[in-house]
Amino acid sequence: GNSVTQMEGPVTLSEEAFLTINCTYTATGYPSLFWYVQYPGEGLQLLLKATKADDKGSNKGFEATYRKETTSFHLEKGSVQVSDSAVYFCALHYNQGGKLIFGQGTELSVKP
């Protein structure tokens, strides 16, 4: 079946470090891929998305490229800030109205 696997956390980085959170998926066809972020005590917010192979989603300095050949959608940021501390979820879905399938989430902690 369809699934999403993320690297385990927690990930602890110093401010201004480079961030990579790995995400791979198992799916047939061409799902859309998403990254969501959950700040402490808050709900989920869409961070970025990509709807087809080779698309790059970007927002707030974060980027992720839809790699069909490696079934991956790794999240990257060149220089993290303390305010980026949150839990990050990779997710996929097929077509409009299809349910979202989430990875297990990766907690990021950025120290000053």
Added chain:
Amino acid sequence: SAVISQKPSRDICQRGTSLTIQCQVDSQVTMMFWYRQQPGQSLTLIATANQGSEATYESGFVIDKFPISRPNLTFSTLTVSNMSPEDSSIYLCSVLGGAPGDNGYTFGSGTRLTVV
């Protein structure tokens, strides 16, 4: 994107009781979903709330335990029935669309439930 108001934001309940969570959306939406996020875990879809018909439940979730109402296109409720400590989780409402040209998912801020 749509704006969701979810209530209550948190509650502490006695085992054996029930809690009803409300989800109000500021625009009409076709698709509404209820998710559960157990401590330290990812989000799992409980059911899709269908306007005017019964909800569609995912494997492992049943209507008797999680009855859902969807009286109109802007409102839904999820009830967690006969609660046990294992039901302690964050419950999130989500909608698809809600604004012209919006084809994304929006999530409520969640209800943090603790069962004692």
